[in-house]
Amino acid sequence: MSSEVHSGSKNVYGIPLGILMLRSRFPRVPGDAGNASTWPFPVVFRVVDGTSPGLVVRHLPESGLLNNFVACAHELAATGVAMITTNCGFLVLYQSVIQAELKVPFISSSLLQVPFIASILPPGRQVGLLTIARSSLSAEHLKAAGIEGDIPTVGMEEVGGYFAEAILGDASELDTHRASEEHVAAAGLLIKRHPSVAAIVLECTNMPPYASAITQATGLPVHDLTTLVRWQIKAMRRVRFEGWM
Numbered sequence: 001m002s003s004e005v006h007s008g009s010k011n012v013y014g015i016p017l018g019i020l021m022l023r024s025r026f027p028r029v030p031g032d033a034g035n036a037s038t039w040p041f042p043v044v045f046r047v048v049d050g051t052s053p054g055l056v057v058r059h060l061p062e063s064g065l066l067n068n069f070v071a072c073a074h075e076l077a078a079t080g081v082a083m084i085t086t087n088c089g090f091l092v093l094y095q096s097v098i099q100a101e102l103k104v105p106f107i108s109s110s111l112l113q114v115p116f117i118a119s120i121l122p123p124g125r126q127v128g129l130l131t132i133a134r135s136s137l138s139a140e141h142l143k144a145a146g147i148e149g150d151i152p153t154v155g156m157e158e159v160g161g162y163f164a165e166a167i168l169g170d171a172s173e174l175d176t177h178r179a180s181e182e183h184v185a186a187a188g189l190l191i192k193r194h195p196s197v198a199a200i201v202l203e204c205t206n207m208p209p210y211a212s213a214i215t216q217a218t219g220l221p222v223h224d225l226t227t228l229v230r231w232q233i234k235a236m237r238r239v240r241f242e243g244w245m
Contacts, residue, residue, distance in 0.1 A: 009080075010078075010079070010080035011079065011080065012044075012079050012080050013080060014042060015042045015043065015044050015079065015080065015081055016041050016042070016043075016081060016082040016083060016233050016236065016237065017039060017041065017042075017043045017044075017081060017082070017083055017084075017085065017229065017233065018043070018044050018045075018046065018073075018076030018077070018079065018081035018083070018084045018085075019033060019034070019043055019044070019045050019046070019076075019084070019085055019086065019087060020046055020048055020069060020072055020073060020076070020084065020085070020086040020087065020091075021034055021045050021046060021047045021048065021086075021087050022047075022048065022051040022052060022053055022056055022087060022088055023047050023048070023049070023050075023051050023052055024052065024053055024170050025170055025172055026053075026166060026167060026170050026171050026172070026174055026206075027172075027173065027174045028206070029174070029176055029209050030209065031208040031209030031210075031211070031226070032087075032205065032206050032208065032209060033085070033086075033087040033205035033206075033208070033225055033226070034087050034205070034206075038208070038226060039226075039229075040230070041233065044076065044079055044081060046072040046075055046076050047072075048065070048068050048069055048072045049068055050063075050065055050068055051065060051068070052170060053088065053167050053168050053170055054168040054169065054170070056088050056090055056091065057088065057090050057132060057133050057136050057168055058133070058136050058168070060090055060091070060093055060094075061093065061140075066094060066097060069086075069091070069094055069098060070097070070098055070101050073098050073101065073102060073106070074101065074102075077102055077103065077104055081104065082104060082105075082233070082236055083104055083105045083106070083107065083229070083232060083233065083236070084102065084104060084105070084106050084107070085106070085107040085108070085225065085229050086107075086108050086109070086205070087205045087206075088109075088204075088205060089108075089109040089110055089111055089131070089132075089203035089204055089205060089225070090109070090136065090137070090141060090203075091108045091109055092108045092109035092111050092112065092141055092144045092145045093108075093140065093141060093144050094108055095108040095109065095112070095144055095145070096144070105232065107225070107228060107229060107232065109145060109203070109225070110201055110202060110203060110205070110223065110224050110225040110227075110228055111129075111141065111142070111144075111145035111147065111201065111203055112145050112146070112228065113201065113223055113227075113228045114127050114129070114145060114146075114147050114151065114201055115145075115146045115147060115148075117199050117201065117223060121198050121199060122198070124196060125196055125197070125198035125199075126151070126152055126194060126196045126197050126198065127151060127152075127197070127198075127199050127200070127201055128151070128152040128153070128154075128190045128191070128194055128197035128199070128200050128201070129151050129152065129153040129154075129190075129200070129201050129203060130153075130154055130155075130156070130183070130186050130187065130190065130200060130201070130202050130203065130204075130207065130214075131153060131154075131155050131156070131203040131204060132155070132156055132163075132164055132167060132168065132203065132204040132206070132207075133155055133156070133157060133164060133168065134153055134154065134155025134157065134158065135155065135157065137153065137155070137203070152190060152193065152194035152196075152197055153190075154186045154187075154189050154190040154193070155186075156182060156183075156186055156204075158186065158189065159182045159185040159186045159189060160182050160185070162175070162178050162179065162182060163178075163179040163182045163183070166179070167204070167206050176209065176210075179209075179210060180209075180210045180213045183207065183210035183213060183214055184210075184213050184214060184217045187200060187214045187217060187218050187220075188217065188218070191218060191220075197220070198220065199220060199221045199222075199223065200214060200218070200220055200221070200222045200223070201222075201223045201224070202222065202223070202224040202225075205224070205225045207224060208224040208225065208226045211224055
């Protein structure tokens with residue numbers, strides 16, 4: 001076996017992803033960005049002081065939390081992670097500022113993949129969006145993600161609101177069956193209002209546990225933070241192809 005020489009520059013190795021976490025107590029089931037078993041590789045978390053789900057979704061611009069997020073992002077980068085992400089799609093407002101502070105890639109939100117997905121759809125077809133709170137998702141959020149104009153959107157508050165209140169109210173319990181039913185209903189409402197929708201993006205990082213139910217009910221591809229991050233990590237950690245000639 002040929003020798004290999006490795007250079008050292010950090011304390012910890014083998015952790016490709018760092019995640020900026022909001023302070024919360026609600027159950028993070030598999031599929032949630034805050035559940036370590038969601039990811040097929042090691043991850044490291046940093047909880048950002050002063051945060052809460054309701055505050056970040058409803059009042060981020062005036063919250064004064066930017067420096068807290070930047071500081072925690074620097075801490076994660078210092079551990080040696082290859083990429084940093086967050087556990088709230090509304091943090092897209094901080095995308096450009098935090099990325100400018102880092103030397104590793106930063107993915108603030110699943111919304112960042114919307115322009116790419118839209119570019120590969122057939123003519124006349126659209127990307128549709130499910131969000132934790134439609135009333136809080138502004139034109140500034142869309143602009144920060146590179147989304148031009150309006151996008152077909154349904155908020156979870158429009159289909160009962162149980163899931164939205166459980167997350168934004170930071171409940172100590174979560175009925176995943178009820179939450180799944182609301183997600184399927186939201187997707188159905190999205191397609192009913194906008195029949196041209198051919199792909200769905202989930203804004204909220206607590207929504208991926210219900211992606212499979214949405215796909216089964218609608219037959220449409222469903223994208224979220226986990227699909228975006230895994231795509232990027234795979235590009236960073238390529239494996240050699242094996243086969244026959």
